């Protein structure tokens with residue numbers, strides 16, 4: 001069973017101490033709800049507006065420990081981030097690190113509304129660690 005600590009990525013950030021110049025991606029309110037981005041995400045981080053999401057979809061996670069110490073079943077339903085537009089769960093977005101050279105949602109979006117999220121700035125190393133975390137893989141050097 002994969003037991004995940006939500007603090008891991010935060011601790012990893014502190015350990016690297018390197019310049020943070022990358023970000024998770026977010027969807028703006030310019031979204032036209034075309035749905036083109038959703039199937040392109042390698043982490044199943046994109047959901048239709050109003051839909052519940054979970055950690056387990058598209059990942060190997062079985063349990064997630066939150067910062068307050070409680071544990072969440074990865075299959076448990078989480079509240080939508082947006083009721084109006086497609087949304088990205090930042091905790092599952094790796095900027096497609098380890099899968100593609102560029103964010104696939106941004107590549108297919110017809111209105112260019114998949115943009116870097118300044119509220120979730122992460123180094124390339126953290127994004128790589130997140131990818132390994134989501135898919136229960138050895139962290140690549």
Ligand code: SF4
Nearest residue numbers: 041093095096103105
């Ligand atoms: S950048 Fe990649 S991982 Fe992040 S939401 Fe878009 S498709 Fe998914």
Ligand code: SF4
Nearest residue numbers: 031032034035037109
């Ligand atoms: S591809 Fe762009 S416009 Fe279409 S649902 Fe995704 S974010 Fe919205």
